[in-house]
Amino acid sequence: MNSKINPISLWKAVDIQTIVIYLFLVIVGWLTVFSASYNYDSAVLFDLNSTAGKQLIWIAVSLVTAFFILLIDAKFYYYLSYNGYIIVMFLLLLTLLIAPEIKGSRSWLVFGPFSIQPAEFAKFITALTLARYLSDYGFNTRHPGSIAILFALLLIPMGLIFLQKESGTALVFLAFLLVFFREGMSGVLLFAGACFLSYFVLGLRFGEQTLWEHTSLGNFSVLLLIALVVSGLLLRYHKKDNKAWLVVLLGNVLPVMAALIWNRFTKWGFDIALLQLALLGLSVVYALYQSIRHNSRNPALIALFAVLSVAFLYGIDYTFDRVLQPHQQTRILVLLGTMDDPSGVGYNINQAKISIGSGGFWGKGFLNGTQTKLKYVPEQDTDFIFCTIGEEFGFAGSVFLLLVYGYLLVRLIFMADRQHFAFARIYGYCVASLLFVHLLVNVGMVLGLMPVIGIPLPFLSYGGSALLGFTILLFIFLRLDADNMRRH
């Protein structure tokens, strides 16, 4: 890297907005943790043995670390990535072998009164590694070997963490797929992921209900969706002016509508899903024909997609029953509303919703959250910290916090895009994506929109390793960005 670094002081170049937001979030987090662990009996703000006190220590450690991170030259991080990666993977392996089992998972290394979670450090080190790998050698998205290695770099930490039985933390790594997408990975993967997720949700949610007794509502809606998606894909990706998409659309929808009327008004009902399958089969054949006729690859791929979708639909049950663990099944069913689990997982969600919901517009005031103070929400200083904010600061406070987060994320992306070097840009996207997915899952879970997956809310949740990990994650990028600013 030949760069002339402008001797303007580092401190003037560092992005002050990000630092302000960071400090704001950390302080709010600390106060909220204090409130969440607040006891009617002991009200000591600075007791170092209490949760809030410990958080304060970790805040201090993080601030000191942040300071040093900013001082260290950017090149260091670049060279740190691969070596650091190996070290952290080793730590993860070590944790897997020797960590004590806490609440069903082995993810903590304990040193006396303090414990650390290597998984939190795996987040930023993987980000650095992926950023370096993607920016080196003019990496080619079309070269299958490179892609394989790329995915391996992603999947190794995921796998190790998954083996630690921290499936939530492992899933967060999928955030990096967003980065791949940004860097040129075909959006098909994401799109397919979204489709399959919809099939999954629809199939489970409505699987048990029927349309006039003969047709499973779940199957019906998913097959209909597949038909619509296929015709949409044909419209988008097949030749312009070609009406194949319209043929598929009408060919699938019109007979089905007739079948609906038939089923409703006559007494010879039948399973409409069978009709839909037949029609989709015809559509696949038609698409293949289009492919041969126009010598184009796309329709064939679309046909493949249709086949995979149908296979997926009928494989959902199998997946759900055999692959997922019972508690995971429960969480999903509770989320979808098909199952009530008032004393188990459903309890968490209920209490969280009650807690937030009772906040009203202005909230009950700092330290006044009854649900929080009286410990109705479990894990309320870690995973469910947003509840406390919802209860004590109400709609106004919650929305404000979300907007602050949103601004941070958007700003990070903006900062990433202005990077001169790909490494910095990619790393910036990694930071934004990771933080975003944490926000998405954590707040989504607390609001009852996502299944219960235990991951922290960055900078707010109580937890030293997490806070330190996120701080390092963020400040490395701030240093990279500061250098970037000084280059111009």
Added chain:
Amino acid sequence: MRSSTTDYENRGRILILIIVGVIFIFIVRLAYLQLFSEEYDKYADSNALFKKTIYPERGVIYDRNGKLMVYNQAFYDIMVTPREMQGLDTLEFCSTLKIDRAFFEKRMTDIRNRRLNPGYSSYTPQLFMSQLSVEAYGPLQEKLYRFPGFSITNRSLRRYSRPIASHALGYVAEVNRKDIEEDNYYTLGDYSGRSGIEKMYENVLRGEKGVEVLLRDVHGRIKGSYNEGKRDLPPVPGKDLTLSLDMDLQEYGEKLMENKRGAIVAIEPKTGEILAYVSAPSYDPSLLVGSTWVQHYMELESSPHKIFLNRPIQSFYPPGSTIKPAQGLIFLQENIISPSTKFACYGGYFFARQKLGCHSHPSPLNLLDAISASCNAYFAAAYRSMIDHPQYSSVQEAYEHWRRLICSMGFGSRLGVDLPYEQSGLIPTTDYYNGIYGQRGWRGATIISNGIGQGEVLATPLQMANYCAVICNKGWYITPHIVRQVHGMEADTSTIKKHVSGIDPEHFEPIIEGMRGAVTSPMGTSKGVSIPGIEVCGKTGTAENPGVDHSIFICFAPKDDPQICMLVFIENGGFGATWAVPMASLMLEKYLKGSIAPGRKWMETRLLNANLMNVELKD
């Protein structure tokens, strides 16, 4: 390593879009939860708020002279929450409570034993000791803060200044499921009146529960008051009652009735207020208070003498000769006889090849003397003559007239006294007799026993005392009642009413004289009731019974402007004169004069020593 910025910069924008979209969805969801859904507030409340019921003081009960009869006493239960007992100085606790260590240990073991204590949970308060007295409460309360896990709840139990009037007062015990279903004021563990006045006036005596809103954490521990008590509701104490009973008279009556079965009902004629309400055998109302009441109840109930039978309103007997004054009134009203009409009596009444017996007395007698001497023949003949009288178109019509008049004096239906479970007695309808004998199958001779108060006619002691009041008032009565006043409430005029009988006032003159004659005349059957200085009127009766007959007596005094009328009924007492009359006499004297004259003390002693409980069984 230059970045290719433009190639995929659009994708960066897409990511921004996704982020904004997600945040927007979250905001909408927050709005739904926090602004548009009220239920979460309520759930939060039911989570975190504990509404502690504060029980009001139950109304106390006074007698007619303002003397306290029933009141409340606070008892304290000691509760323990085992999980919070850490750091307890057991020694100090035991010494404060004045129990020994062994007792403490045993108590804790018993509490934890799920067979003995099925509802056990180490998180919720368990009963450690109950009904601590006020004396023991004081020192414990002072030091309570030193004993973690222990708390005191207070309960209020009924106390009686004298062990009397248990049938009238009733008792208070825990509600059962049916009560809770019918009135959702009650919850499990509440108390309500189960019988007597306590039951009848439950809604007034119980007051209104108050509410203290407290904060409660997820383990159920109380953490303090909510909102500084702004949502608390103070309890409303129950209203007190003043009864019409005279406590001294009541106590005296119960004492006289000891070892006997029967009833005494005394009424103040002008007001319908019940002065004494005695049902024997009786029991100490304190036995049905507190945790041992069930056991006592079972013991009392198992007695063959039917202790819980509320005799004044629940037992009914043929009134016997006491009905004769009423018959006389009816015959006069219907012009069947006049006061000077005489009927002959030959030691009995002969009719249709049957004889209705009578005791010896001069013959023939007019109405007045027939009452004094209690002549069966007179009334049998007059009754028969009424039923068969040509002034009516049929036997049925005649009977209807008779029935209407007798019922207007309070017989045959519930009087509406303010006690539960009142019986109505029986005056058969024409349909009844038609049913047995056929429309043309009966006449005066068939039902002649009614004439002298035997036959199918049945009356409760209260009805008999009440009809005596009709005589006192010369033609009307006020609904008899035990509660004179509910403090703080207007008198309820809908239930206490004046009832006018169908008998004109002028007919009462000879009847009253006849009843006076029963006391003064040489052939009078009630001579024993006479009290020096007071004009007493009375009528004896003997209710036939397999075994020894029952002894009945109605009376009132003074003759002009009666202050008290009374019915005394003694099961298996034999002739009215033997036991019922002297008892009535003493009661009247007690009420009107305040005490028994020394010269008559012997009567009192005789009565107190009499034991008639097992007479029936001996025969």
